[in-house]
Amino acid sequence: xxxxxxxxxxxxxxxxxxxxxxxxxxxxxxxxxxxxxxxxxxxxxxxxxxxxxxxxxxxxxxxxxxxxxxxxxxxxxxxxxxxxxxxxxxxxxxxxxxxxxxxxxxxxxxxxxxxxxxxxxxxxxxxxxxxxxxxxxxxxxxxxxxxxxxxxxxxxxxxxxxxxxxxxxxxxxxxxxxxxxxxxxxxxxxxxxxxxxxxxxxxxxxxxxxxxxxxxxxxxxxxxxxxxxxxxxxxxxxxxxxxxxxxxxxxxxxxxxxxxxxxxxxxxxxxxxxxxxxxxxxxxxxxxxxxxxxxxxxxxxxxxxxxxxxxxxxxxxxxxxxxxxxxxxxxxxxxxxxxxxxxxxxxxxxxxxxxxxxxxxxxxx
Amino acid sequence: xxxxxxxxxxxxxxxxxxxxxxxxxxxxxxxxxxxxxxxxxxxxxxxxxxxxxxxxxxxxxxxxxxxxxxxxxxxxxxxxxxxxxxxxxxxxxxxxxxxxxxxxxxxxxxxxxxxxxxxxxxxxxxxxxxxxxxxxxxxxxxxxxxxxxxxxxxxxxxxxxxxxxxxxxxxxxxxxxxxxxxxxxxxxxxxxxxxxxxxxxxxxxx
Numbered sequence: 001x002x003x004x005x006x007x008x009x010x011x012x013x014x015x016x017x018x019x020x021x022x023x024x025x026x027x028x029x030x031x032x033x034x035x036x037x038x039x040x041x042x043x044x045x046x047x048x049x050x051x052x053x054x055x056x057x058x059x060x061x062x063x064x065x066x067x068x069x070x071x072x073x074x075x076x077x078x079x080x081x082x083x084x085x086x087x088x089x090x091x092x093x094x095x096x097x098x099x100x101x102x103x104x105x106x107x108x109x110x111x112x113x114x115x116x117x118x119x120x121x122x123x124x125x126x127x128x129x130x131x132x133x134x135x136x137x138x139x140x141x142x143x144x145x146x147x148x149x150x151x152x153x154x155x156x157x158x159x160x161x162x163x164x165x166x167x168x169x170x171x172x173x174x175x176x177x178x179x180x181x182x183x184x185x186x187x188x189x190x191x192x193x194x195x196x197x198x199x200x201x202x203x204x205x206x207x208x209x210x211x212x213x214x215x216x217x218x219x220x221x222x223x224x225x226x227x228x229x230x231x232x233x234x235x236x237x238x239x240x241x242x243x244x245x246x247x248x249x250x251x252x253x254x255x256x257x258x259x260x261x262x263x264x265x266x267x268x269x270x271x272x273x274x275x276x277x278x279x280x281x282x283x284x285x286x287x288x289x290x291x292x293x294x295x296x297x298x299x300x301x302x303x304x305x306x307x308x309x310x311x312x313x314x315x316x317x318x319x320x321x322x323x324x325x326x327x328x329x330x331x332x333x334x335x336x337x338x339x340x341x342x343x344x345x346x347x348x349x350x351x352x353x354x355x356x357x358x359x360x361x362x363x364x365x
Numbered sequence: 366x367x368x369x370x371x372x373x374x375x376x377x378x379x380x381x382x383x384x385x386x387x388x389x390x391x392x393x394x395x396x397x398x399x400x401x402x403x404x405x406x407x408x409x410x411x412x413x414x415x416x417x418x419x420x421x422x423x424x425x426x427x428x429x430x431x432x433x434x435x436x437x438x439x440x441x442x443x444x445x446x447x448x449x450x451x452x453x454x455x456x457x458x459x460x461x462x463x464x465x466x467x468x469x470x471x472x473x474x475x476x477x478x479x480x481x482x483x484x485x486x487x488x489x490x491x492x493x494x495x496x497x498x499x500x501x502x503x504x505x506x507x508x509x510x511x512x513x514x515x516x517x518x519x520x521x522x523x524x525x526x527x528x529x530x531x532x533x534x535x536x537x538x539x540x541x542x543x544x545x546x547x548x549x550x551x552x553x554x555x556x557x558x559x560x561x562x563x564x565x566x567x568x569x570x571x
Contacts, residue, residue, distance in 0.1 A: 011429055011479060018431055018476065039476050040432060042509040050508075058505055065433035109436075112443075129443035147437060147530055361432055 003031055006346070010039050016113070016353065017360025019334075025346050033341045033349075035334060040364040048324050053079045054287045057150050063326065063362045067106035068148050069139075070305035071326075071362075073099055074312055076152040077233065078301040082316035083154065091156035091284065092234040093276035097169060098142065098151070100265040100272075104176060105135040106306035107258040107265075110357050114255060115187065117354035118196040124186060131179050138172050156284030169273055173266045180262055187255075197251035201340050201352035204249060211336040214329045215308030216257040217356060221249035227304035239271045251355035258357075305329060307357055328362045420464070420490055421548035424540060427463040428456040429483065432470025434497040434530040441533040453540055460486040465543065467536070468520075471499035471506055472513045484520050492523045492547065494539055497530050504529060 008021040020036035044063065048056045060075040061068035073095060080087060087095070112128030115121075136146060141162055143149030151158050162168075187193050203213070208221035218225055226243040228236045244260035246253040295316060302311040308329025315323040333356045340352055430438050441448055442456060457463050460483050472480060484491070495516050498504030503514035513519060523546060526539040 010476070011483060017435075039473060040471070041473060041475075042471060042506045042512050047506070047509060062433055062505070065436055113439075126444045129440060129445070133440070133443075133445050146532055147433070 008349070010036075016358045017363075019358070019360050021349070023341075023346065023349065028345050028347070030341050030344050030346055030349065033338050035338060037334070037360070038364050040361050042365075044365045045324050045326060049321055052320050053083070054154065057152060058148070061148050061150065063328070063365065064305065064307065064330070064359050065147075065361055066109050066359055067102050067306040069099060069102040069151070070106075070303070070307075071310060072150070072152050074301065074303040074305065074310050076154060077303065078299055078312045078314050080154055081301055082295055082299045082314055082321075084295055085155050085285070087234070088156045088281055088284070090277045090279060091282040093272045094157060094161060094282050095152070096234050096236065096239070096272045097269050097276070098139065098157075100269050101135050101139060101169075101172075103265050103306045104262050105132050105139075107262050108132040108135070108180075110258055111183065111187070111255070114354040115193065117350045118193055120187075120190060120192050124183070127179070127183065127186075131176055134172060134175060138168060141168075153284030153287065156282045158283070160280050160283055166273055169269060173269050177263065177266050180259070183259070194252065196348070196351050197255060197355065200251050200344065200348050201355060202248070202250045203336070203340060205247075207336075207339075208249065211339070212332045213308070213336060214332070215304065215306070216261065217254055217308065217333050219243065219245045220253040220257045222247040227302055227309050231302070233303065235272065235275070236268075238275060239268050241268050241271075251351055254355040254357075307359065307362075308333070326365065328365070330357075330359050330362045334358050334363055417548050421544045422452055424451075424453050424465050424492075424544065424547075425463050426453060426456055426465045426467050426540075427460055427483070427487070428458050429460075429466065430469045431472065431476065432499065434469035434500070437530045437533055438467060438469045438496070438536070441536050446533045446537060448537060451537075451541065451544075453537075460484075461488060463487055464490065465492050465494060465540070466520075467494045467496050468500040468516045469496045469530075471504060472516055472519070473511050474513060475511075477513055477519055480516070481519060490547075492543055493520050494536075494543060495522045495525045496536060496539070497526065497528060501525050501527055 003024050003026050006023045006025060008023060010018045010020040012019075018039040020039070022034040022036065023030055024032040044059050048059055051059070057072050057075060060071040063071045077087075108128045108131050112125040112132070115124035115128075139149055140146045142165070143151035143158065145151075203211070203217070203221050205222045208218050208223060213221070214225070222245060224243055224245045227233075228241075229243055241264045244257055244264065246256060299314045299316060300311065301314075302309055309327075310329055311327035313323075313325040313327070314321050337353060337356060337358075341349060344352065430436075440446070453465075460466075464487075466484060466487065468480065484493070493516070495501045499506060499512070500516045503509075503512055506512040507514060516522060524539045524543045526535045528535055531539075
């Protein structure tokens with residue numbers, strides 16, 4: 001059979017973001033695939049080097065626009081390490097709660113979009129977005145903005161938490177737990193979903209480590225690695241939670257990791273709400289940090305973002321970073337896509353890309 | 366559907382039609398002004414009334430997203446906003462069946478020819494909504510070297526929705542505005558914006 005070359009994208013209803021794939025197919029089987037990236041490149045790192053420290057969060061949160069607070073939080077924590085400022089005790093717990101809600105919102109988005117990709121059209125999409133909207137509404141009331149909450153400040157948050165923060169957060173966790181348990185009937189026993197994800201895009205343990213995957217994609221292949229557990233930051237060392245792992249490593253396992261992480265996040269939120277001091281002393285320094293005395297050393301910081309381990313390398317200067325470099329977990333999983341797809345069917349391409357949970361703005365930067 | 370009155374195409378038909386009308390009037394000998402219809406007036410009346418009404422009430426947007434605003438575009442299609450009640454929610458995967466192009470997200474220089482090509486593939490009465498700061502004027506990436514500072518440097522834009530990102534309600538309002546514009550209820554409804562920017566020629570060459 002002659003090999004046919006198919007061009008997919010860059011604008012395609014099923015590509016997540018703007019991604020171009022050149023696929024060589026032999027019949028229905030993928031022989032070779034090449035990713036062309038860079039359609040969303042806008043030079044974030046260079047722009048951040050020309051901004052004062054606290055002007056940059058509006059750039060960092062547009063890296064991963066499904067979970068904007070992840071990079072925001074990581075960047076502000078890196079700045080705190082560079083400027084040697086302490087985070088307030090209540091703010092540590094508040095950040096943990098907000099970040100875990102963001103993780104839930106991101107995983108709900110993943111479930112909705114994945115079910116669209118594998119052909120289980122629109123039911124799960126509608127359900128997952130309904131719950132995601134409840135989380136977004138809560139975060140909007142906390143921070144003041146619907147999607148891009150520029151909520152983090154050095155030393156804490158932008159503004160005090162609302163009065164009914166505790167009650168609303170607790171009720172929201174109950175609501176999400178109740179609703180997400182109902183997904184099991186629609187997804188887990190669904191023959192379409194099983195056939196399109198089980199045994200497809202399998203990554204072995206050795207491959208996953210060699211590729212450099214992180215986050216739920218790595219844990220689905222049987223490696224128990226979570227930055228929150230291994231190198232705890234903020235208040236994660238005082239909270240009890242499990243790290244869900246699976247030994248199978250296919251698309252279904254990657255979905256299952258995220259599904260279980262939603263419940264672990266709910267556990268973390270409830271514990272943090274109970275342990276949080278009730279003084280509501282969370283407001284950090286104002287946005288105009290003029291003339292801070294930065295540590296001259298290189299700062300490297302890493303967090304567990306919803307899509308994996310994000311790392312920031314920063315060479316601080318007096319008012320703005322001299323050099324900043326972002327290590328995106330999504331870029332790594334996208335580079336693994338080329339190898340996983342070899343030998344798979346063409347129709348499974350978007351099932352595999354969907355389970356890897358790719359956000360293109362973070363890849364291109 | 367012809368978009369505008371084409372004089373060459375209808376010149377002969379018009380003459381014949383008016384002649385027939387005049388002859389019939391002479392035979393009947395009932396001089397009424399209302400009967401004295403010219404075909405051009407008739408076509409104008411049709412195009413301004415029925416066509417505008419039908420165009421404005423079946424807006425089909427294109428399933429096309431670039432960046433973060435596309436997430437809010439997905440939310441627009443999801444449960445919270447019932448966009449179907451105004452006839453917007455047939456998101457099509459192909460440009461040939463679409464009326465509205467919602468440019469959601471920043472447009473890089475490598476993306477310009479592709480966005481342009483999509484616009485050219487759409488069937489003729491076609492409208493563009495610039496959704497968000499980046500598509501309106503470059504947004505936070507204004508100083509970047511790889512960003513087109515507003516999609517109106519490349520395509521003619523009908524409605525701008527401003528915000529970072531605009532809420533789905535904003536898009537709803539923008540599409541309702543576009544409906545009014547297409548229906549001829551807004552003054553200057555024929556106007557479309559193309560930025561007069563010195564960089565425009567430069568971007569066209571990309």
